[in-house]
Amino acid sequence: MSEVRAVRNLRICSKDCLCLYVCPTGATDTETGQIDFSKCIGCGVCSKACPSGAISMVPYQYPKQQTKDDLVIAKLNKLIQSKVEQEQMAEYIYKNSNDSIEKQLAKAIIRANRLMTEDLYREAGFMLPQSKNTKDFLKNLLQQTKDETLKKDIEKLIDLLDFNE
Amino acid sequence: MKKYICPICGYVYDEEKEGIKFDDLPDDWKCPLCGAPKNLFKAEAIEVVVSEEDDEEELREMNYGEISALCSSLARGCEKQYLGEESKLFTKLANYYKSKSEIKESSSFEELVSKINNDLETNYQKARSVASEKEDRGALRVITWGEKVTMILKSLLEQYKNDKDFIKNTKVYVCDICGFIYVGDEKPEICPVCKVPSFKLLEVERGA
Ligand code: SF4
Numbered sequence: 001m002s003e004v005r006a007v008r009n010l011r012i013c014s015k016d017c018l019c020l021y022v023c024p025t026g027a028t029d030t031e032t033g034q035i036d037f038s039k040c041i042g043c044g045v046c047s048k049a050c051p052s053g054a055i056s057m058v059p060y061q062y063p064k065q066q067t068k069d070d071l072v073i074a075k076l077n078k079l080i081q082s083k084v085e086q087e088q089m090a091e092y093i094y095k096n097s098n099d100s101i102e103k104q105l106a107k108a109i110i111r112a113n114r115l116m117t118e119d120l121y122r123e124a125g126f127m128l129p130q131s132k133n134t135k136d137f138l139k140n141l142l143q144q145t146k147d148e149t150l151k152k153d154i155e156k157l158i159d160l161l162d163f164n165e
Numbered sequence: 166m167k168k169y170i171c172p173i174c175g176y177v178y179d180e181e182k183e184g185i186k187f188d189d190l191p192d193d194w195k196c197p198l199c200g201a202p203k204n205l206f207k208a209e210a211i212e213v214v215v216s217e218e219d220d221e222e223e224l225r226e227m228n229y230g231e232i233s234a235l236c237s238s239l240a241r242g243c244e245k246q247y248l249g250e251e252s253k254l255f256t257k258l259a260n261y262y263k264s265k266s267e268i269k270e271s272s273s274f275e276e277l278v279s280k281i282n283n284d285l286e287t288n289y290q291k292a293r294s295v296a297s298e299k300e301d302r303g304a305l306r307v308i309t310w311g312e313k314v315t316m317i318l319k320s321l322l323e324q325y326k327n328d329k330d331f332i333k334n335t336k337v338y339v340c341d342i343c344g345f346i347y348v349g350d351e352k353p354e355i356c357p358v359c360k361v362p363s364f365k366l367l368e369v370e371r372g373a
């Protein structure tokens with residue numbers, strides 16, 4: 001298997017040019033608009049031919065994520081804890097309000113806090129889905145849950161993700 | 166005995182070494198390195214030893230809300246890598262744990278503001294000092310963005326308290342990258358916090 005595959009960014013692609021002609025395996029022509037990964041040999045010709053920069057060569061394997069200092073993680077976790085609580089507070093306001101403007105503001109606050117928390121987690125040791133931290137986290141979840149469908153989903157994720165450490 | 170520091174070049178005047186009190190130097194004394202005038206010099210702050218005890222992170226289990234947020238963060242990570250199936254599965258987990266996460270028994274915008282104040286006055290400060298000390302640029306980045314987003318959130322809640330109608334005839338957007346909330350008719354060309362182009366600023370609809 002090659003080390004990279006071509007991926008088309010469908011939001012940028014103008015759908016009317018060269019990539020169909022240059023691909024040696026016909027991988028760029030599919031009914032979904034995305035490239036057929038099973039045919040792609042990672043040669044990169046389509047990416048070079050694309051006038052819009054719509055095709056990236058995406059690696060299958062990622063380098064290990066940067067290690068984080070424990071104290072930095074502890075401080076970011078404090079912020080995470082607080083933002084999650086704020087999301088839940090806004091959730092309460094949202095569910096218990098009858099005022100459409102108040103609800104709208106609460107919704108914006110829910111979203112803002114969620115985005116901040118997600119971003120904090122990336123810097124607190126969970127940048128890469130293929131990292132050991134993610135693997136340990138998923139295995140932990142798997143042990144804790146008794147929900148059978150959930151278990152299957154977690155197992156599938158562990159199976160799909162190409163952990164790199 | 167104190168030390169005095171030049172704010173321009175960082176030169177340190179050490180009373181102990183020089184043998185002359187800084188105050189006793191003539192008024193026209195200047196920084197020997199850069200020539201900055203005497204009155205700009207600042208006494209070195211006595212080092213405050215911040216006690217770490219109060220937040221020695223108790224090893225605690227993540228709660229459901231936190232699990233949910235970590236899963237949605239990983240879903241985004243997978244999406245960036247064009248891993249559609251993985252992304253969907255993480256989103257499914259995020260929704261599952263969100264539905265299990267407890268909702269506050271009661272809450273109000275006032276209580277939210279006090280949490281926000283605690284972030285701005287304490288949590289961001291502490292995080293910033295540790296991240297600078299460890300030279301973690303990524304952490305400094307998330308702290309800087311988050312602090313700005315949080316300050317703006319606070320000012321919105323204050324405006325709302327004074328005049329509940331200030332959003333009535335306008336729109337609300339949230340930056341899908343950093344969480345910046347914008348209230349206004351026309352969204353800015355780029356997010357003022359994270360600088361992403363405006364198409365990432367998503368409107369928050371006003372429901373029924
Ligand atoms: S990288 Fe090569 S094989 Fe893959 S889609 Fe592009 S042109 Fe075709």
Ligand code: SF4
Pocket residue numbers: 008012013014015016017018019020049050051052053054055
């Ligand atoms: S060359 Fe690029 S922009 Fe043109 S159709 Fe192919 S992917 Fe889309």
Ligand SMILES: [Fe+2]
Pocket residue numbers: 340341342343344345356357358359360361
């Ligand atoms: Fe932003």
